[in-house]
Amino acid sequence: MKLSTLRVVAVSAMLSATAISGAAFAENPMVGGAPMLETKDIIDNAVNSADHTTLVAAVKAAGLVETLKGAGPFTVFAPTNAAFEKLPAGTVDNLLKPENKEQLAKILTCHVVAANALSTAISKMVADDGGAHPVKTVGGCVWTAKYEGDKITLTDENGGVANVTIADVVQSNGVIHVIDAVLLPKM
Known part of the structure; x- marks a missing residue:
């Protein structure tokens, strides 16, 4: 040749x-206009999403960055900026204050499960449990996962419902499911 x-x-x-x-x-999938690379951890991907700037600021304020950069595996139900905007006026600003760090950490860790739960696994658990599966979070909250059509929904301890809008965003240390509401624990 x-x-x-x-x-x-x-x-x-x-x-x-x-x-x-x-x-x-x-x-x-792309999230917040940014590619989500499987080789990056949850934090390294989240900081690139224009739709998750409030979540990233909250994770930093709560001191959870190193935890979510850890080995995991973690499943994070990640509220968008629009989800945080649905909270009553002033709530986010109040939660970001240093004196509310513990409350903020509780809310955020209630969006994390210590497992790698893709939507197929969640679907199977929901089906195996007759249509509703309890989801135990790192923060000690228990949400109820259901399927409505082909969408996963999560109901918090107060009856609030979040829909998974983007599922199965694979990370090096787990998976992210983007949600359209902030899930709140009973306080």
Whole structure:
């Protein structure tokens, strides 16, 4: 083979390898206008989502960054900025104050499960439990997972309901499910 032919073959092979490796990451949906890479942890992906700036600020204020960068596995039900905006006026600002760090940490850890629960696993648990599955969180809350059509819903201890709007965002240390409401524990 001529040198120029070898170069074409080598470049073609590199492009094919890039397309194949890129396809592995294409399975994860975009969140907040950013790619969510399976090779990054929950925090490293979340900071890139324009839809999760409030959540990221809250995680930092609660001192949970290192925890969520840990090995996991974690399943995080991640409220969007719009979800936080549904809370009564002033709630987020109040929770972000240093004197409310413990309450904020409780709320946030009630959005985390110490497992890697993809939607298929949640679906099976809901079906096995007759249509409603109790979800025990790291923060000690128990939510109720159900399916409405093809969407997962979570009901908190106060009767509030969050819908999973983007499921199965795989991370290096778990999975994120984007939700449209903040789940609140009984206080």
